[in-house]
Amino acid sequence: MVMRFSTILRHFREGAKNIIRNGWMSFASISSIVISLFILGVFLLLALNVNNLANQIESQVQVKVYLQLGVEQSKIEELHNAIANMPEVRSVQFISKADGLELLRVSLGEDGKELLEGFDETTNPLPDSFTVEVIEPQTISFVANKIKAINEADATVPITNVKYGQGTVETLFKFTTAVRNIGLIIVAGLALTAMFLISNTIKVTILARRREIAIMKLVGATNHFIRWPFFIEGALIGIIGSSITAAILLVLYQQLVQMTQFELGLMMIKLVTIQDAGWMISGILFAIGTLIGIWGSTISVRKYLKV
Amino acid sequence: MIEMQDIWKTYANGTHALRGVSVLIEKNEFVYLVGPSGAGKSTFMKLIYREEVPSKGQISVNGFNIGKLKPRKIPFVRRNIGVIFQDFRLLPKLTAYENVAFAMEVIETPRRLIRKRTMEVLELVGLKGKHASLPAQLSGGEQQRVGIARAIVNNPAVIIADEPTGNLDPETSWDIMNLLEEINFRGTTIVMATHNRDIVNKLRKRVIAIEDGIIARDEARGEYGYEI
Ligand SMILES: Nc1ncnc2c1ncn2[C@@H]1O[C@H](COP(=O)(O)OP(=O)(O)OP(=O)(O)O)[C@@H](O)[C@H]1O
Numbered sequence: 001m002v003m004r005f006s007t008i009l010r011h012f013r014e015g016a017k018n019i020i021r022n023g024w025m026s027f028a029s030i031s032s033i034v035i036s037l038f039i040l041g042v043f044l045l046l047a048l049n050v051n052n053l054a055n056q057i058e059s060q061v062q063v064k065v066y067l068q069l070g071v072e073q074s075k076i077e078e079l080h081n082a083i084a085n086m087p088e089v090r091s092v093q094f095i096s097k098a099d100g101l102e103l104l105r106v107s108l109g110e111d112g113k114e115l116l117e118g119f120d121e122t123t124n125p126l127p128d129s130f131t132v133e134v135i136e137p138q139t140i141s142f143v144a145n146k147i148k149a150i151n152e153a154d155a156t157v158p159i160t161n162v163k164y165g166q167g168t169v170e171t172l173f174k175f176t177t178a179v180r181n182i183g184l185i186i187v188a189g190l191a192l193t194a195m196f197l198i199s200n201t202i203k204v205t206i207l208a209r210r211r212e213i214a215i216m217k218l219v220g221a222t223n224h225f226i227r228w229p230f231f232i233e234g235a236l237i238g239i240i241g242s243s244i245t246a247a248i249l250l251v252l253y254q255q256l257v258q259m260t261q262f263e264l265g266l267m268m269i270k271l272v273t274i275q276d277a278g279w280m281i282s283g284i285l286f287a288i289g290t291l292i293g294i295w296g297s298t299i300s301v302r303k304y305l306k307v
Numbered sequence: 308m309i310e311m312q313d314i315w316k317t318y319a320n321g322t323h324a325l326r327g328v329s330v331l332i333e334k335n336e337f338v339y340l341v342g343p344s345g346a347g348k349s350t351f352m353k354l355i356y357r358e359e360v361p362s363k364g365q366i367s368v369n370g371f372n373i374g375k376l377k378p379r380k381i382p383f384v385r386r387n388i389g390v391i392f393q394d395f396r397l398l399p400k401l402t403a404y405e406n407v408a409f410a411m412e413v414i415e416t417p418r419r420l421i422r423k424r425t426m427e428v429l430e431l432v433g434l435k436g437k438h439a440s441l442p443a444q445l446s447g448g449e450q451q452r453v454g455i456a457r458a459i460v461n462n463p464a465v466i467i468a469d470e471p472t473g474n475l476d477p478e479t480s481w482d483i484m485n486l487l488e489e490i491n492f493r494g495t496t497i498v499m500a501t502h503n504r505d506i507v508n509k510l511r512k513r514v515i516a517i518e519d520g521i522i523a524r525d526e527a528r529g530e531y532g533y534e535i
């Protein structure tokens with residue numbers, strides 16, 4: 001059966017009216033939705049970033065080789081060839097100190113400008129380096145050790161540091177799983193609480209409108225017609241709650257991204273941007289909030305609306 | 308219009324409210340239901356508008372077998388029955404107009420029909436000038452007129468009135484009876500439970516007397532027949 005447009009409007013009007021009439025209960029329900037969805041959102045963003053970070057590190061499969069200051073050109077070429085000749089290595093790229101400074105400028109963005117201002121060709125504190133890409137990620141520690149061996153065999157010890165992210169990746173993936181599991185448990189508990197509060201709010205509405213409902217039944221309103229405003233009330237509570245949460249969360253996250261861009265940039269880490277995550281996070285919060293709302297009202301409608 | 312065959316009604320607590328009632332009420336009849344308190348009059352009426360279901364027996368209203376009705380269909384049968392109560396049962400926050408229009412709104416009547424029909428019915432019950440009043444601003448008789456307007460606004464085939472004059476003074480009661488007679492005259496079947504001896508004896512109609520859950524008397528132009 002197709003619902004008349006004016007009927008749909010009426011249900012929304014009644015649902016909204018119920019929320020206003022039930023001010024404090026609605027407020028409590030909305031707050032509980034906001035709290036649980038906010039925590040859910042925080043966990044989502046955390047998981048998203050950790051995942052992103054792990055992927056970044058893993059996809060790099062790079063070994064960074066930092067050189068002493070003032071290593072001779074011929075030595076650099078020698079090292080370059082030795083590394084490039086390893087069968088596990090896909091490519092070797094030499095990054096001069098000037099290139100390194102430029103890369104750092106780009107990744108630190110606005111905040112970095114000030115810090116890097118004083119540095120030019122002569123005062124550049126960065127060392128020359130190689131970026132080595134391996135063919136198979138599993139061989140990365142083997143290659144790193146081989147490079148270290150070359151260094152130790154060389155009397156001038158031209159290399160200061162050999163770095164790669166393998167161990168970090170594994171730790172990060174473990175961390176993601178832990179975050180996800182803990183998050184799920186907390187969020188499920190909070191969602192249940194929110195759902196319970198909503199169902200209680202709807203119960204109060206139903207009891208407050210007993211007379212009206214009795215007359216509706218008496219004059220022949222269908223069960224659907226009687227139930228709809230209560231579903232809408234629950235859904236609206238969920239929608240209002242999730243909208244508030246999404247707004248707060250995204251504004252705070254945007255601040256966090258801006259505030260930490262510099263410090264994280266130094267560590268070559270980049271947070272997931274709001275452009276990439278915003279819609280997805282809002283969508284998830286919205287869907288879950290609405291679902292909790294409808295679920296809560298369904299429970300009370302089933303229990304207290306004997307139609 | 309209304310037919311009961313060997314109707315029994317036993318409430319969950321074991322009270323036998325009706326014990327084998329059979330009756331036939333034709334279209335356009337006006338029937339008084341009389342009998343002592345607790346005899347089963349309200350139960351009889353609740354079975355008609357499907358507020359209660361019989362424990363045993365068959366009941367049909369307007370061609371529908373009420374006892375076997377699928378829950379989904381109940382609302383549509385109720386749209387053919389108007390119910391009036393002793394305590395009016397108006398919604399206190401709605402005006403007279405809104406109380407009547409409410410009954411049309413909730414069965415999804417198109418908007419443009421509601422206004423016209425509601426005003427028409429308010430005029431019929433003599434409340435045209437009071438459509439904007441809240442129940443608390445109306446006298447008992449006026450409130451009952453709103454109740455009657457609400458009961459007839461959807462053009463039901465039957466009106467069930469459970470002691471409609473029970474809370475009213477004699478003069479107001481007669482106004483209400485005149486109104487009900489007018490409605491009956493326009494083609495609506497009316498079943499009315501009452502303890503009002505004066506009305507039953509003066510405005511002569513069919514009288515069904517229920518005593519202790521059975522029909523004790525059924526007379527075409529009967530009398531009240533009880534002392535109180
Ligand atoms: N919901 C119920 N549960 C249990 N018993 C009930 C219920 N409703 C009515 N009864 C009992 O059934 C019997 C008939 O009640 P009913 O209300 O039909 O009487 P009545 O004739 O309308 O009385 P009155 O003239 O006082 O209105 C009474 O004994 C009453 O106590």
Ligand SMILES: [Mg+2]
Nearest residue numbers: 348349350469
């Ligand atoms: Mg009664």
